[in-house]
Structure formats: structure tokens, C-alpha cells
Amino acid sequence: MSGSRSSADDPQNIDPDVRETAAGLATGDRSDTLLQTDGLIKQFGGFTATDEPGFAVEEGELRCLIGPNGAGKSTLLKLITGTHEPTAGSIYYDGDDITDLPPHERVKRGISMKFQVPSVYGDLTVRENAQLPIQRLVTGDDRNRRIEETIAAAGLEGYEDVPASDLSHGQQQQLEIGMAASLQPDLLLLDEPVAGLSVEERRGIADRVTALNEERGIAFVVIEHDTDFVAEIADAVTVLHRGDVFREGSISEIEADPEVRRIYLGEGGEE
Numbered sequence: 006m007s008g009s010r011s012s013a014d015d016p017q018n019i020d021p022d023v024r025e026t027a028a029g030l031a032t033g034d035r036s037d038t039l040l041q042t043d044g045l046i047k048q049f050g051g052f053t054a055t056d057e058p059g060f061a062v063e064e065g066e067l068r069c070l071i072g073p074n075g076a077g078k079s080t081l082l083k084l085i086t087g088t089h090e091p092t093a094g095s096i097y098y099d100g101d102d103i104t105d106l107p108p109h110e111r112v113k114r115g116i117s118m119k120f121q122v123p124s125v126y127g128d129l130t131v132r133e134n135a136q137l138p139i140q141r142l143v144t145g146d147d148r149n150r151r152i153e154e155t156i157a158a159a160g161l162e163g164y165e166d167v168p169a170s171d172l173s174h175g176q177q178q179q180l181e182i183g184m185a186a187s188l189q190p191d192l193l194l195l196d197e198p199v200a201g202l203s204v205e206e207r208r209g210i211a212d213r214v215t216a217l218n219e220e221r222g223i224a225f226v227v228i229e230h231d232t233d234f235v236a237e238i239a240d241a242v243t244v245l246h247r248g249d250v251f252r253e254g255s256i257s258e259i260e261a262d263p264e265v266r267r268i269y270l271g272e273g274g275e276e
């Protein structure tokens with residue numbers, strides 16, 4: 006843990022590898038890195054929730070973010086969306102430093118997030134909910150086409166006129182994922198999308214996420230505790246512990262790692 010916003014903004018303080026990647030992207034020398042953090046710190050009072058994790062996402066990859074309770078997973082996603090302002094450090098997206106951009110500018114750049122708390126309107130139909138994210142952005146025939154795309158992305162064809170309150174919890178989550186995807190992001194962040202869902206509902210969410218990843222090339226970061234679900238969807242897994250990246254690898258490598266088992270089972274949550 007070190008530094009402040011002003012010292013982290015000094016190009017001399019940026020990790021050389023990160024500077025090279027960001028500079029390469031900015032000059033058109035494209036690598037596959039979509040998002041990269043550098044020296045990122047978030048403190049709440051005296052407590053450090055994010056401690057220079059050096060987190061990266063490649064274009065089109067489906068990455069799951071796991072870790073004990075309080076490891077800093079949600080905080081990291083909120084720093085990426087701009088919901089939280091970092092105490093220090095930088096975030097690069099598609100070659101640009103987006104650290105100081107407000108959340109709506111990040112959405113325009115292609116970062117979209119579905120939060121843990123459901124946000125569909127129960128008294129509106131599936132179609133009416135589906136038009137909400139784009140209603141001020143898209144008009145005419147394009148709007149109808151985008152609404153149909155959103156409903157297809159949610160896997161809710163045939164439910165167009167059903168009030169969202171009549172959908173199952175899993176279908177509501179599907180609708181939210183479709184709505185988050187309707188902004189045509191390159192990166193979609195999901196915070197525990199299958200918490201509290203049945204096995205069948207989890208399968209519905211896994212189908213939506215993998216379809217959007219494979220058919221539209223959307224990169225995902227998915228916070229998830231359920232390793233069966235992670236094994237079903239993830240290309241790669243990052244383990245966060247005490248605000249820092251603890252391990253990265255495939256789910257089978259992560260599950261076999263005794264140190265990962267220790268931080269989950271031994272120490273449990275963060276103090």
C-alpha cells in the first residue's frame with residue numbers, strides 16, 4: 006500500500022509493463038488487453054479494501070473473480086465502473102486512462118455492469134423493461150430491433166408482455182443481463198448473478214452469459230462464490246485476497262491450490 010492519486014498519476018510511478026501495454030494500445034499497436042489496473046488502491050477510512058491488485062482482462066475473455074468474503078471483489082468492480090473513486094492508482098481501458106472518467110462516460114466507452122441488487126421494474130412488462138436502457142439513445146425502427154435483441158439476449162422470447170414481477174427470480178436476472186448487454190458493451194461486469202438461484206435457474210444464467218460471450222464477443226468479469234458455476238462458464242479465474250490478486254489460472258488449477266484452499270477454509274473471511 007502506498008502513494009496518493011497525485012503520485013500515482015505521475016507517469017514515472019506506473020509499472021513499466023502497464024505503461025507499455027497502455028502506450029501500445031493508444032498508438033494502435035494492439036495487444037489483447039482490454040482492461041488493466043495499475044497501483045490501484047481504495048481505502049475506506051484507514052481500511053485498505055483494494056491494495057494494488059494488478060488486475061487485467063483480455064478482449065473477449067470470460068473471467069471469474071472469486072475470494073473470501075470481504076476480499077474486495079465488489080469494490081474492485083465499483084472502481085472499474087467509476088462508482089468508487091480510487092484513493093490512488095489508475096485504470097486503463099482499451100489503451101486509455103479512464104481513472105477520472107465519470108460512470109456514464111465509461112458506459113459510453115463500453116463498460117456495463119449488472120449489480121447484485123435486482124433493478125428491473127416489477128410492474129413493467131419484459132418489453133417495457135427492455136426498452137429502458139436505450140430509450141433516450143435509440144429511436145425508430147432501430148429501437149424496436151434493439152428491444153428484440155435485448156429480449157433474445159435475455160432468453161425471454163415469448164415473455165414480452167409478461168410483467169417482470171411474474172417472472173421467476175432467475176428470469177428476472179436473465180432480463181437484467183439482457184438489459185446490461187443492450188448497451189452493446191465490450192466488457193460486462195456481473196456481481197453474483199446466481200446467488201439464491203436454483204440449479205435450473207443457474208443453468209439459464211450460464212447459457213445467457215456464454216451465449217453473449219461467444220456470439221457477441223463480450224468480455225465478462227463475474228464475481229461468483231459457486232465453483233461449479235465458475236467451472237461451467239470461466240475461461241480464467243482470478244482469486245482476490247485482502248484486496249490483492251492472490252492467484253490466477255484455470256478453475257482446476259485454482260481448486261487444486263492448497264494456498265487458495267487455506268485462505269477460503271482456514272482463515273475464512275477478512276477481518
Ligand SMILES: Nc1ncnc2c1ncn2[C@@H]1O[C@H](COP(=O)(O)OP(=O)(O)OP(=O)(O)O)[C@@H](O)[C@H]1O
Pocket residue numbers: 049054072073074075076077078079080081275276
Ligand atoms: N462503502 C464502504 N465503506 C466502508 N467499508 C467498505 C465499503 N465498501 C466495502 N467496504 C469494506 O471493504 C472490504 C471489501 O468489501 P467488498 O464488498 O469489496 O468485498 P467482497 O469481496 O465483494 O465481499 P463479499 O464476497 O462478502 O461480497 C470489506 O471489509 C468491506 O466491509
